[in-house]
Amino acid sequence: MLAPLRHRKKRVRLISDSKGFSSIVGAVFAVLVMMSLVSTVFVWSLSQNTLYNNAVTQTRQADLDRSNENIVANVTCLSLPPNTVSVNGTLENDGPLSTQIVTLWVIDTNPTTHKTTYASKSSLSMTLKTGNVTTLSGPTAINVTLANSAADSLSCWFITGRGNTIYQNPMFNANITIISNPSSTWALVAQGIGAFAFDFTSFKYYNVIVGSGSNPDRLVYSSGTNSYTIPWNGYLAFSFNLTNYYPNKQNITVDGTSEMWSYFPSSPGQANGPLWYLSNVNTTTGIISSSYSPITLAFNQTQEVFFARQTANPGWGVQQKNCLGAINLLMYGTFVGPTSYEYAQNIPFVSLYAKG
């Protein structure tokens, strides 16, 4: 009986004591204020953390996508001297995601000087869907402007939009093939055609300014025209690149009797056209030497040669106006070495249209 009475008295005293009651209200008020502040900060922090987590998730997904990219570049870098490298072959997307190829890089190492040059072609914007194979050939081949020569070692790689580097499949590195097994390539050239290989793309003709008195004949080197259509008359000179691929890797000194001759089968009489002899031309002044200093073509070296000493007078064009002619090279020389064996080759190389 005493305990309930004691509790009742306590309750009455608590309610009637205003000081005690106000402190409770104050405490509740303080707790509410603190809770509201803490919960606001907590919720806001949570939202910030969510933002961060989303960013991390997206970045990790991007990294995952990047690591899942799988492009096989079965491509070959073809040297097109003097200034072009053509990348041919296929690009195969073996990964689970579409991939964009944005940039192609090509590096060129000269085997003699070990000097490396490089070039890139950006903004390719090639999209490869999953499983697709894109062929780079002919008009779709990617050409990069880069000074090179036939003996250079070329390699390439692609950059994807996600930042991956796709290296060229080493099995398709044509220059490695040439370097690692050169005799087969040289043999193919040398046994089928001869030691000297002719580069069609380098063929140029020049109008010759005929000298008089002490003024020698000369040509304007910078005005050389890359064309197989030539004027039907007048004095002309020609230049193109030859490469010595002799299998025994010997240098060859070419004699001044080496000549370039023409024949126009559809012209009346079918007589031979004019001859041009191998010449020494100063590419700075354009002066054509009236005499000839022997030119040596080193093994595996591409060299521009001139046929500029024309035998016929400008009237040669009478018979071959507006028709096609066959042009041949008659090369004669000796191998450089103690024995100086003879070397001779007839190269049937271009046809020319003599336009009237």
Next chain:
Amino acid sequence: MKPRAQNLLRSGRAVSAVISNLILIGAVIAVGFTMLVWAQSQSSSYNNQYSQAVSADINQTKERIVFEYVYYDNVKNNLTVYLMNSGTIGNVNIMTVYVNSTPYSTINLKLLSTGAPTSSLGTSQEGYFSISPSPSLPLGKNYWIDVITRRGSSFVSTFAT
């Protein structure tokens, strides 16, 4: 009730207790609101700082730079580094470049497409910069290069001379 109220009014002690209570409540409310305002300003300041820190972290997380090609010309003692911003955020500035722990802070970044100088790389943009290592780099050795961005990201690659 009436005599009781009259007694209360007549009693000086009771009035003083009411007044003192009112003063006390006013003081508590004033101090309470001051505290509330201060706490809110502190909280706001903390929110701003935290927001900036989180935003900086997010931006840094989104940064990605890939090295497309690193070429050292030993004749000219010139190291050229080709980069691409492959991340999901633009405005990537390069502050410092370390080549085997040697720092270089003067970075003249240029766009790969045009060669025009630029201060930063946008998303998917490619650029390059050149530095002259001092001392020059001996041939036939491997080096590492570390690119530090303004946001504090670090991207490392290796190259051979």
